[in-house]
Amino acid sequence: MAEINAVQKKVGYLGPRGTFSEEIALSFYRGVEGSFTPYHSISSVIMAVDAGEVIEGIVPVENSLEGTVNVTLDTLAHEANLFIVKEMVKPIRHNLIAKPDTKHINVICSHAQALAQCRHFLDQHYPNTERIEVESTAAAAYKVASGAKNYAAIGSVRSAEIYGLEVLDQNIQDNPNNVTRFLVLSKAPANTSECKAKTSIVCQINGEKAGALYNILGEFAKRNVNLTKIESRPSRGGIGVYVFFFDIEGSWEDENVAAAINAVKAGSIWFKNLGSYPIHTVE
Amino acid sequence: MAEINAVQKKVGYLGPRGTFSEEIALSFYRGVEGSFTPYHSISSVIMAVDAGEVIEGIVPVENSLEGTVNVTLDTLAHEANLFIVKEMVKPIRHNLIAKPDTKHINVICSHAQALAQCRHFLDQHYPNTERIEVESTAAAAYKVASGAKNYAAIGSVRSAEIYGLEVLDQNIQDNPNNVTRFLVLSKAPANTSECKAKTSIVCQINGEKAGALYNILGEFAKRNVNLTKIESRPSRGGIGVYVFFFDIEGSWEDENVAAAINAVKAGSIWFKNLGSYPIHTVE
Numbered sequence: 122m123a124e125i126n127a128v129q130k131k132v133g134y135l136g137p138r139g140t141f142s143e144e145i146a147l148s149f150y151r152g153v154e155g156s157f158t159p160y161h162s163i164s165s166v167i168m169a170v171d172a173g174e175v176i177e178g179i180v181p182v183e184n185s186l187e188g189t190v191n192v193t194l195d196t197l198a199h200e201a202n203l204f205i206v207k208e209m210v211k212p213i214r215h216n217l218i219a220k221p222d223t224k225h226i227n228v229i230c231s232h233a234q235a236l237a238q239c240r241h242f243l244d245q246h247y248p249n250t251e252r253i254e255v256e257s258t259a260a261a262a263y264k265v266a267s268g269a270k271n272y273a274a275i276g277s278v279r280s281a282e283i284y285g286l287e288v289l290d291q292n293i294q295d296n297p298n299n300v301t302r303f304l305v306l307s308k309a310p311a312n313t314s315e316c317k318a319k320t321s322i323v324c325q326i327n328g329e330k331a332g333a334l335y336n337i338l339g340e341f342a343k344r345n346v347n348l349t350k351i352e353s354r355p356s357r358g359g360i361g362v363y364v365f366f367f368d369i370e371g372s373w374e375d376e377n378v379a380a381a382i383n384a385v386k387a388g389s390i391w392f393k394n395l396g397s398y399p400i401h402t403v404e
Numbered sequence: 405m406a407e408i409n410a411v412q413k414k415v416g417y418l419g420p421r422g423t424f425s426e427e428i429a430l431s432f433y434r435g436v437e438g439s440f441t442p443y444h445s446i447s448s449v450i451m452a453v454d455a456g457e458v459i460e461g462i463v464p465v466e467n468s469l470e471g472t473v474n475v476t477l478d479t480l481a482h483e484a485n486l487f488i489v490k491e492m493v494k495p496i497r498h499n500l501i502a503k504p505d506t507k508h509i510n511v512i513c514s515h516a517q518a519l520a521q522c523r524h525f526l527d528q529h530y531p532n533t534e535r536i537e538v539e540s541t542a543a544a545a546y547k548v549a550s551g552a553k554n555y556a557a558i559g560s561v562r563s564a565e566i567y568g569l570e571v572l573d574q575n576i577q578d579n580p581n582n583v584t585r586f587l588v589l590s591k592a593p594a595n596t597s598e599c600k601a602k603t604s605i606v607c608q609i610n611g612e613k614a615g616a617l618y619n620i621l622g623e624f625a626k627r628n629v630n631l632t633k634i635e636s637r638p639s640r641g642g643i644g645v646y647v648f649f650f651d652i653e654g655s656w657e658d659e660n661v662a663a664a665i666n667a668v669k670a671g672s673i674w675f676k677n678l679g680s681y682p683i684h685t686v687e
Contacts, residue, residue: 183643184638185638185640185642185643186638186640187474187638188474188637188638191470191471192520210643233516233537237475254516254537296640298640298641298642298643300642300643302643332625332630334621334631334634335618335621335622335624335625338617338618338621339618341618342615342618347615348617349644350636350644350646351617351634351636352636353633353634353635354471355467355468355469355470355471357468357469357579357581358581359468359581359583360466360468360493360581360583360585361632361633363633
């Protein structure tokens with residue numbers, strides 16, 4: 122039994138060390154023994170869960186300013202067969218960090234979304250400084266720490282600590298309403314019988330026009346089932362052909378939710394259940 | 405009058421030279437005298453039109469594989485006051501290009517969407533080669549041409565010609581259904597009385613739940629007005645609060661279209677007309 126417990130704690134996250142995904146892993150699994158493995162991309166985290174290398178994987182799915190992390194939805198829809206087992210919402214605070222005693226900054230590097238989320242700060246204070254996109258905020262901190270001269274990174278206070286960097290400016294994000302939703306993914310569905318839950322599905326509706334989506338939304342509306350999000354993504358079959366992701370309040374175990382989803386499934390030419398899962402907020 | 409004509413031909417596009425946006429500009433305005441100005445980012449093209457630096461601006465808005473170009477929609481919604489005056493759809497063909505006689509490739513650079521659109525090709529043929537994101541496919545070609553050793557770029561045949569590079573592999577995109585929609589933007593709306601047209605609007609619906617969107621879609625459905633696209637984007641007011649972009653078949657000059665849009669406007673707490681415009685396909 123000890124071995125099964127150990128296996129259950131193998132968690133993959135979007136690395137390297139110091140990412141917000143790692144912070145989520147550490148705060149959520151606090152006090153739990155286990156191994157935490159960083160992966161170099163979101164799709165590699167998801168495919169590692171799919172391949173059984175790790176039991177759970179943590180990836181970002183949506184930011185309140187920049188919107189959906191497309192690769193997360195696309196990989197869940199088209200490449201992996203997994204369930205969402207938890208959702209976690211975390212406030213994001215960005216900082217400008219550099220090596221101690223950096224006098225002049227020629228280049229600021231970070232993940233594309235972090236650069237975008239600090240655009241007004243950068244335009245105001247560093248209008249002529251080159252901006253370079255790297256895979257993650259932590260990769261940016263690593264790049265700065267490993268020797269790039271006159272570089273600064275945008276990242277978390279934790280990534281500055283890990284890589285021996287100094288925080289030059291704190292909380293530099295343009296908008297205070299900056300939170301990110303993370304998903305925990307697994308091959309087995311979650312148990313939602315005793316908690317507040319959401320359910321996610323993805324489908325390609327039979328018909329491409331407004332009327333088809335209208336009818337699908339009617340299945341939810343007439344059963345008083347609330348949607349928290351609708352997202353269309355390319356089906357990869359040509360422009361104008363979409364799959365729709367629905368985030369639904371409630372669980373498959375709720376009679377109305379199950380009835381609405383079954384009606385949607387009946388009206389779809391392709392359908393995938395991404396699971397029911399509890400929701401958490403992490404500070 | 406001659407001067408007015410010259411002014412009307414000032415066009416901005418996402419540069420540098422050799423981007424797909426420039427190809428669109430050159431093929432669409434073939435035979436028209438005027439000035440074509442490259443800008444370094446999508447938002448700077450849009451804001452140049454808004455500021456009157458150029459009369460029309462050309463930007464990508466959606467790719468059939470990667471989905472919406474978020475910055476285009478966000479800038480149109482929140483920062484500029486412009487009309488879409490044309491839509492153009494262009495097939496995208498990616499190529500691996502490098503300096504003549506390049507023997508070994510250590511780094512492949514391109515725009516993030518181009519790298520994503522060639523992911524399977526790269527995973528198969530260059531699994532261990534570093535991939536670097538730059539601002540555009542043409543910036544990648546320029547980077548390779550201007551001296552980065554052992555670099556290759558993903559870009560168009562035209563960008564290889566412009567920068568004196570060699571095409572190593574042609575048509576390396578993973579999916580043959582790879583087309584991109586471009587928008588031409590202007591301060592004055594288009595005349596759509598004699599052509600097949602679409603209309604775009606963006607609004608924040610009064611109410612956040614499924615029922616509100618359902619009712620809005622009903623305004624279109626009951627008048628037999630077809631939607632070609634619905635896209636939700638963050639309103640920037642917190643997670644779970646969205647604005648919706650609707651692409652509608654037909655023009656404001658069509659009675660049913662105007663009636664449906666006016667009903668949507670009445671049910672919105674914020675609304676913006678992005679114009680009616682003719683649609684074109686470019687080879």
